Amino acid sequence: MARENLNTYLYYDATDGGGTMGTWLDSARHHFRCEHIEPLKPSTYCGMSIELIQESDLSQGVDFSSYNAIILDIELESTQPRISVILRSFNPDYSEAGNVNTAQHMVVTLRRQDLDQPVTVGFNEFSVSEWWLIDRDIPRSFTLPDFNNIVVIGIDVRDRLGPGPHDVKLKRAALTGPWVNAESWYLGILATWLIGLVTYLVVRSLHWKSRAKGNEKKLKKLASRHRELRGEAQELKQRSERDSLSGLLNRLGFEEAFERMDTSLEAPVAVILIDIDHFKRINDRRGHAEGDRVIREVSSIISRNTRAQDILARWGGEEFLLVCPRTSLAQAFQLAEKIRHCIFSANYFADRPLAVSASLGVAELKQGESFTQLFNRVDECLYRAKGLGRNCTVLESEG
Ligand SMILES: Nc1nc2c(ncn2[C@@H]2O[C@H](COP(=O)(O)OP(=O)(O)OP(=O)(O)O)[C@@H](O)[C@H]2O)c(=O)[nH]1
Structure with missing residues (x-):
């Protein structure tokens, strides 16, 4: 504790009827002597107190609670085996202002050999003096050491002082504690x-x-x-569902489209089956690739003559099937003839013309009839058209 001009005083029992006397050897250096000068009288106490109070107010001491030990460098020239270090703590709950004896009295006893070098005394080594608890009739809640407001630090050479002078010098006292x-x-x-x-x-x-x-x-x-x-x-x-050569529906696509059609709502439903005549000859004379081109041409001629609601499919190699909803036989016949005429009058081979014609059959879906029954009938018409010399249309009623 780097504190100058602290109030220090000696206490000894000669002032209280005892035989012990205390004297300063050098009060500025906290160096004092205790002697049992009247052996017939008892020796009960002798020591030095240093007040840590601020502005002479005994109730305002120093807070030691953020430290956990005090380092003491004490020089002892004495036959006494032990000395005591005392801390006194002021607390308005049990201390009276201005009366140092009412501050809590805590003590730790140090052996002479402990003092050969500076000694670190942990605050947890201090205990509250029994005599103070009894004298002050302190309640149990205040019996634990309290380091919040230390007003006095003291050194006592204790009672039953032996002969000869007992010199004590407090060379240094420093507080130590954790970093935080x-x-x-x-x-x-x-x-x-x-x-x-x-x-x-x-x-x-x-x-x-x-x-x-x-x-x-x-x-x-x-x-x-x-x-x-x-x-x-x-x-x-x-x-x-599409035929890759003509782009028209194939049989699968046709079947799905026909299934989707409500034939009773769309009645009368007419069917036209178209077959290119002697297509084998075209292939033979002009080659297969040219035959393909003719199939594409015929496909687009038929397509151009159909409505959005009609279903047109490439049924076989050179055979096409056209289903026309809401179309009577007469209308279907007219349409078939128109298609036949278009196929026949188209110019397929500009350099070396070759006639391309088609035979057609036309029939009408009867109520309750299956597609297969209808197809057989229209196929029959087509067969007859072929038999009639080709490049003609046969209507089912004609037979
Ligand atoms: N180039 C080409 N030829 C095909 C294709 N599909 C079928 N053919 C040919 O078309 C020909 C059909 O011959 P046929 O069934 O005897 O009929 P056709 O020669 O047209 O005689 P008719 O139907 O009796 O007038 C066969 O030679 C097939 O090889 C195709 O996609 N491309």
Whole structure:
């Protein structure tokens, strides 16, 4: 404690009827002597007190509570085996202002050999003096040492003083303690824990955010893949229902389209079966590729003569089937003839003309009739058209 001009005083029992006398050897250096000068009288106490009070107010001492020990460098020239170090704490709950004897009396006993070098005395080694508790009739709640407001530090050579002078010099007293006090330490731990928790939560929430983002991306990717696949499936379905050479419906596509049609609502439903005449010859004379081209040409001629609600399919190699809803036999016949005329009058081979004609059969769907029954009938008409010399149309009623 780097404190100058502290109030120091000696106490000894000669002032109280005892035989012990205390004298200063050098009060500025806290150096004093105790002697039992009247052996017939008892020797009960002799020591030095240093007041740590501020502005002469006994109730205002020094707070030792943020330290945990005091380092004492005491020079002892004495035959006494022990000395006592005393701390007194003022607390208005049990102390009277201005009366140092009412401050809590805490004591620790040090052996002579402990004092060969500076000694560190932990505050937990101090205990409250029994005599003080009894004298002051202190309640149990105040019997523990209290270091909040130390007003006096003292050294006592204790009672039953042996002969000869007993010299004591307090060379140094210093408080020592942890780098941080317990309260700050726990606050630090709590703050670290809270920072850790907040950091953890922030990191977790960022992690979940990025995961959610990743999931969102994956979901978008999946949705776009789903769209692609749906498109591909649609394309495949279309391809499976279409003839690759002519682009018209194939048999599968025709069957699905015909099934979708409500024939009773669409009645009368007429059917025209078209077959290119002597197509083998075209192939033979002009080659297969040219034959293909003729199939495409004929397909587009028939297409151009149909309505959106009609169903047109390439039924076989050079055979086409056309279903016309809400079309009477007479109308279908007219249409068939028109198609036949268009096929026949088209110019397929500019350089070396070759006549291309077609035979057609026309029939009407009867109530309750299956498609196969209808087809057999229209096929029969076509067969008859072929028999009649080709390049003509046969209407079913004609037979
Ligand atoms: N170039 C080409 N030829 C085909 C295709 N499909 C079928 N053919 C040919 O068409 C010909 C059909 O011959 P046929 O069934 O005897 O009939 P046709 O020669 O037209 O005689 P009729 O029907 O009796 O007038 C066969 O030679 C087939 O090889 C095709 O996609 N392209």
